[in-house]
Amino acid sequence: MCQVEEEYREPPLAPAPPSVCKTCVKCKDASAAVVVRAGDPYCRTCFKDYFIHKFRAMLGKNRVIFPGEKVLLAVSGGPSSSSMLRQVQEGLSQNAHKKLRFSPGIVYIDEGGAVGRSLEERLRTASELQAVFRSTGFPFHMVPLEQVLDVPPSVLVPAASSQPAASVYKAAVDGFLQAAGGRRPGAAVQQQDAAGLDVLEAHTASLQQLMDSATSLTARQELLSSLRQHLLVHTARSHGYSKLMLGDSCSRSAVKLLAAVCLGRGAQLAQDTGFSDSRYGDVVSVRPMRDYSAKEIAFYNHMFGVPSVLSPSLTTKTSDKSSIQQLTESFITRLQADFPSTVSTIYRTSEKLQTAGGSSGGTAGTDTCLLCVCVLDTSVGNATAFRSTLVSQCLSDSRAVPSGPDPVSAKQSRPCGGQQCGTRTCSAEDRTPDLKALLCYSCQRTLRDLSSLDRLPHYILSEAQSRARRSQLREEIRDFLLDHHDDDEDDEGLHSPPDPSVVA
Amino acid sequence: MPVQCSSCREKRAVLKRPKTGHSLCKECFFWAFEEEVHQTIKAAELFKPGESVGIAASGGKDSTVLAHVMKLLNERYNYGLDLMLISVDEGITGYRDDSLETVKRNQQQYELPLKIVSYEELYGWTMDAIVKQVGLKNNCTFCGVFRRQALDRGAIMLKVDKICTGHNADDVAETVLMNVLRGDIARLRRCTAISTTSEGDGVVPRCKPLKYAYEKEIVLYAYFKKLDYFSTECIYSPNAYRGHARTFLKDLESIRSSSIIDIIHSGENLSVRDGVKMPVQGTCSRCGYISSQALCKSCVLLEGLNRGLPKLGIGKHHRLHDKLLSQQPLTEKEERKLKSVDF
Numbered sequence: 001m002c003q004v005e006e007e008y009r010e011p012p013l014a015p016a017p018p019s020v021c022k023t024c025v026k027c028k029d030a031s032a033a034v035v036v037r038a039g040d041p042y043c044r045t046c047f048k049d050y051f052i053h054k055f056r057a058m059l060g061k062n063r064v065i066f067p068g069e070k071v072l073l074a075v076s077g078g079p080s081s082s083s084m085l086r087q088v089q090e091g092l093s094q095n096a097h098k099k100l101r102f103s104p105g106i107v108y109i110d111e112g113g114a115v116g117r118s119l120e121e122r123l124r125t126a127s128e129l130q131a132v133f134r135s136t137g138f139p140f141h142m143v144p145l146e147q148v149l150d151v152p153p154s155v156l157v158p159a160a161s162s163q164p165a166a167s168v169y170k171a172a173v174d175g176f177l178q179a180a181g182g183r184r185p186g187a188a189v190q191q192q193d194a195a196g197l198d199v200l201e202a203h204t205a206s207l208q209q210l211m212d213s214a215t216s217l218t219a220r221q222e223l224l225s226s227l228r229q230h231l232l233v234h235t236a237r238s239h240g241y242s243k244l245m246l247g248d249s250c251s252r253s254a255v256k257l258l259a260a261v262c263l264g265r266g267a268q269l270a271q272d273t274g275f276s277d278s279r280y281g282d283v284v285s286v287r288p289m290r291d292y293s294a295k296e297i298a299f300y301n302h303m304f305g306v307p308s309v310l311s312p313s314l315t316t317k318t319s320d321k322s323s324i325q326q327l328t329e330s331f332i333t334r335l336q337a338d339f340p341s342t343v344s345t346i347y348r349t350s351e352k353l354q355t356a357g358g359s360s361g362g363t364a365g366t367d368t369c370l371l372c373v374c375v376l377d378t379s380v381g382n383a384t385a386f387r388s389t390l391v392s393q394c395l396s397d398s399r400a401v402p403s404g405p406d407p408v409s410a411k412q413s414r415p416c417g418g419q420q421c422g423t424r425t426c427s428a429e430d431r432t433p434d435l436k437a438l439l440c441y442s443c444q445r446t447l448r449d450l451s452s453l454d455r456l457p458h459y460i461l462s463e464a465q466s467r468a469r470r471s472q473l474r475e476e477i478r479d480f481l482l483d484h485h486d487d488d489e490d491d492e493g494l495h496s497p498p499d500p501s502v503v504a
Numbered sequence: 505m506p507v508q509c510s511s512c513r514e515k516r517a518v519l520k521r522p523k524t525g526h527s528l529c530k531e532c533f534f535w536a537f538e539e540e541v542h543q544t545i546k547a548a549e550l551f552k553p554g555e556s557v558g559i560a561a562s563g564g565k566d567s568t569v570l571a572h573v574m575k576l577l578n579e580r581y582n583y584g585l586d587l588m589l590i591s592v593d594e595g596i597t598g599y600r601d602d603s604l605e606t607v608k609r610n611q612q613q614y615e616l617p618l619k620i621v622s623y624e625e626l627y628g629w630t631m632d633a634i635v636k637q638v639g640l641k642n643n644c645t646f647c648g649v650f651r652r653q654a655l656d657r658g659a660i661m662l663k664v665d666k667i668c669t670g671h672n673a674d675d676v677a678e679t680v681l682m683n684v685l686r687g688d689i690a691r692l693r694r695c696t697a698i699s700t701t702s703e704g705d706g707v708v709p710r711c712k713p714l715k716y717a718y719e720k721e722i723v724l725y726a727y728f729k730k731l732d733y734f735s736t737e738c739i740y741s742p743n744a745y746r747g748h749a750r751t752f753l754k755d756l757e758s759i760r761s762s763s764i765i766d767i768i769h770s771g772e773n774l775s776v777r778d779g780v781k782m783p784v785q786g787t788c789s790r791c792g793y794i795s796s797q798a799l800c801k802s803c804v805l806l807e808g809l810n811r812g813l814p815k816l817g818i819g820k821h822h823r824l825h826d827k828l829l830s831q832q833p834l835t836e837k838e839e840r841k842l843k844s845v846d847f
Contacts, residue, residue: 218760261684262756262763266770270777324759331752335685339745345687352689354777377773383548383698385768388716389524391543395536396526397510441769445762 026050034299038340044303051292051300055087056098058288063169064276065243065286067101067176072241073138074232075106077129077309081247083297084289086306088245089136101176102243106133106140107235109228110197113146113204114211115312119197126197128309143235146203148227151234153463156370159237159282210455217323219449221314222263226371226443227457236283244285248273251294251332253287254346259328264442267377270353279373293343369440370464371447377440386441438467511536519728522720522761530728537725541713542577548698550711551666553584558664558708560655561589561610561618563603566670568610568733569722570714574668575614589614590658590667592651593622595630596739603734610732621658623650627802629809635740638814643740645818646809649801653793659708671712674719674753677767681749690782696771707794718764789829798825813839 022032024043032041042050059065073088075081091100108129112122126142133140214220236244248256257273260266271277277285289297301308315323320330336342367376378386435453436444447453453461474481507517509529517527521536528536544550551557559574561567571589578585591607594600604620611618624630627650635643659667676696683692699711714722726733756763776782787793788800795801801817807828808816816824827834 216760258681258684261680261770262767264762264766264769267773267775269770269774321755321759324756324763327752327755327759331748331755335748342685346684349684349687349689349692352777352780354775377769381547383544384772385716385765387547388540388544389762389765391540392521392524392536392716393526395511395539396521396524396528396532398513441773442766445760445766 034303036296036299047299048304051296052087052090054291055084055288056091056100058275058291059100059286060098062275062286064284065100065102066169066172069102069243070239070241071102071104071243071245072232072236072239073104073106073245074247075108075129075133076247077108077125077311078247079297079301079306079308080249080252080289080292080294082132082306082308083292083301084245084247085132085136086301086304087288101173104138104245105239105241106136106138107232108133108140108142109231110142110144111224111228111313112311113144113199113207114224114227115314115316116208117312119199122197122199125309125311132307132309141235141239142197143231144197144199145224145227145231146199146207148231148234149203149206149457149459151230151457151459153459153466155230155234155237155459156373156463158280158368158373161278161281161284206455210457213451213455214449215451216449217314217318218263218325219446221323221325222443222446223450224314229372230459233280233283242283244283246285246287247289248287249289249292249294249297250347251336251343253290253350254343255325255329255332257346257350258332259325260442262324262328264445265440268372268374268440268442269350271374273350274353279368290347367438369443370435370438370460370467371443372440374440378444435464437471438464519724522724522757523718523765525761533724533728537717537721538573538576538580541573541717542581544698544716545577545583545713548711550668550699550713551583551585554586555584555665556586556588556663558588558590558619558655558659558662558667559616560667560669561591561607562670563591563606563610563734564670565722565726565731565733565735566672566675566714566719568606568731569726570668570670571610571614571616572729572731574713575616588617588619588662588664590655590662590664591618591620592654592658593620593624594647594651595623595632597632599736599739600631602736606732606734613732617662619658619662621654621661623654626650626654626657627806629806631740634809634814637809637812640740642815642818646805647740649805649817653800653802656708656793664708667708667710668713669710670714672714672717672719672722673764673768676712676715676771677764678746678749678753680767680771681753682746685745685749689776689780692771692774693776696768716765716768799828804828 022041024030024032024046025040026042026046026049030043030045033044034047035041036047036050065071073081073085075085085106088100088104090096091098092104093099108126110122110126112119112125122144130140130142211220211224214223232244236242253273257269260269260272265272271279273287273290275287275290277287300306315326318326321327332342332346368374369376381387435447439447450456507527509515509517509532510526511528511532515529515531518530519533520527521533557574559567559571561571571587574585574587577583578587589607589611591604593604607618607620610616622630631643631647634646638646655667679695680692683689683695698715700707700709725731753764753767756767760766783796785794785796786798788795788803789798790803791800793800793802797804799807804825805817808814811834813834824834824838
């Protein structure tokens with residue numbers, strides 16, 4: 001609901017101390033074991049039912065995962081993604097009430113190389129997780145982040161969607177039920193990936209150098225999340241998965257949303273935090289855990305023995321103000337303590353947003369960012385924040401403008417803010433001219449914090465080069481092209497994939 | 505070694521621009537600051553020649569700098585605008601009476617006509633009297649709602665075509681954050697607009713020429729120009745929730761100075777999903793001012809004050825609007841809820 005009135009929330013009065021003898025609000029019989037929200041005590045059984053139902057309701061409501069589809073679960077070992085894995089297990093089990101009908105696989109990205117962990121530590125974590133994964137019986141992939149250095153440039157290009165329209169969902173379910181005859185999907189596949197991590201020392205060194213070239217932790221985190229995303233998509237593509245399941249909880253989504261606002265990712269908010277994200281076209285990310293708070297998940301994992309394996313991240317042992325993401329997280333956590341509706345309010349905001357450029361989720365045919373693969377948000381009108389920063393840079397640096405011999409007279413007649421600003425001639429950083437034009441606003445900010453762009457992985461640089469060449473070619477043949485809006489033959493035959501979030 | 509100005513490459517730099525990090529000399533900074541405001545005005549086509557424009561003046565740094573820059577640019581670039589100052593006297597002893605003295609001095613320095621509208625003459629209540637009734641909590645709601653309407657009334661008395669306010673980039677970014685935290689999608693969408701569209705009778709279009717100017721640069725500008733401004737926090741101001749957003753924004757700025765502009769960029773590029781319920785703009789059936797409800801907020805607040813039920817306008821009591829409109833008394837139970845809390 002929209003908050004129409006100007007109203008400032010007061011911290012509620014201190015809650016009454018929880019009494020021990022309360023009965024469950026659901027079955028009104030058993031004694032309560034957990035208080036999910038203020039005033040809602042649940043017993044063990046009802047809490048479990050509630051938790052499991054929520055997961056299936058989330059998938060059922062959104063209707064994006066088709067029966068028989070291959071779904072890759074991204075499990076980091078943290079509480080939320082471990083809980084997600086358990087939910088999928090529950091949903092596929094023989095006696096499940098409303099069975100899930102997709103065939104799952106697991107991917108674990110080991111970021112130890114970027115965080116500076118030793119190989120022994122990394123192997124220990126990996127073997128702990130392997131034991132967990134093996135017990136599920138699902139196929140799994142242990143992928144060290146170093147492998148991102150070997151991914152092909154095509155990972156940065158949205159592919160055509162192979163997904164059927166959401167309107168045929170019902171028919172697809174019926175068809176599947178008849179064909180499969182209730183046979184359990186996924187059980188047939190019992191392939192196990194090679195144990196251990198396949199890491200080259202030289203690769204770890206280059207990854208480390210890339211991370212070190214970021215002068216701020218904010219940029220380092222952004223960079224790492226881009227690399228992780230690329231590797232996840234690459235893994236999904238190369239093993240034929242068409243869905244990627246991410247374990248973002250409600251609390252995590254709220255932090256991500258506010259951090260994204262602060263990083264200038266307003267245009268990409270819906271994709272970054274929404275239920276489904278089809279920016280890559282053929283591999284759609286879904287976030288089925290985004291209805292659960294971190295607290296609910298912690299309770300569930302504790303009560304039902306869901307194992308989680310924690311590994312240090314970039315922000316481990318850093319202060320609150322070490323990066324924008326970290327600051328946002330501690331800000332929201334602190335606010336949530338005083339105003340318990342903070343997280344859910346922010347989270348609900350994300351449900352009211354959509355991606356820039358209308359309701360079509362497809363990115364094919366438009367220019368996308370080299371790093372985050374979202375539609376570029378930099379070709380905007382004159383009176384915008386983006387333009388105003390370019391004007392400011394122009395006006396405070398005489399070298400930024402192709403000026404006449406006398407700087408003062410040139411300044412007087414300077415056409416700043418007009419057509420010249422915002423083009424490559426005006427950029428303060430001469431080192432990055434060709435990359436900047438290929439990035440969205442926020443990723444430009446991230447790359448500005450890199451001391452050297454040469455350390456970027458090969459697939460990014462070579463894709464950048466080929467895009468730059470293409471646009472140069474296009475410039476040369478510009479006069480002969482009849483339709484300037486649709487001049488990329490790569491996009492022929494591509495049609496926008498349906499955006500499931502709109503239909504739902 | 506003295507740092508050289510990165511713009512003229514001749515003089516010694518005296519400051520580092522918070523917005524871009526460049527080191528500039530005084531003259532180049534003045535030029536850049538004024539030129540940027542000019543570019544904003546030009547790019548957004550805020551004014552047309554011949555228009556009369558009211559500058560909302562509080563005597564604080566933002567409005568003082570705004571008045572100074574508007575007068576200067578109007579002459580430098582021949583905008584052809586007829587400028588005047590509009591002030592609102594909320595009736596806060598020890599705060600507004602002092603700052604209005606500053607505005608009166610500005611009026612003489614800039615030779616612009618000045619109109620002061622007071623809460624007392626418009627509503628029959630000063631903020632001092634309101635605080636006496638509602639206490640220190642929530643009094644900003646009254647002040648904010650009343651001021652919006654008071655400015656419009658002042659503008660109509662002066663017959664100006666537009667009002668410009670001194671909202672700076674920090675204010676806009678802070679509002680974006682506030683609206684995300686409150687889940688107010690309607691305001692989130694509107695708050696980054698540089699000017700309001702003509703909303704109907706009784707409402708004068710508003711714009712924010714300083715929208716892209718950093719608060720710190722405004723202070724630097726006022727400091728080096730030695731402008732006469734009033735810098736005291738309002739004595740009734742402790743608005744806790746906005747304070748959280750403000751602290752957060754300052755922390756963000758200290759980590760990455762472009763954060764303020766980055767947040768505005770985010771706000772400008774948000775797009776709201778089709779089908780999300782939005783409030784519909786109508787008019788207040790009592791005073792005719794714009795309102796999304798049957799009664800506008802300021803009429804509800806005023807009614808609350810006059811009935812001795814100050815909490816009537818705090819929070820949502822839409823169900824009571826019909827009763828208020830038909831002048832019916834409220835039930836005892838309803839009244840008990842809306843009286844100020846006794847301690």
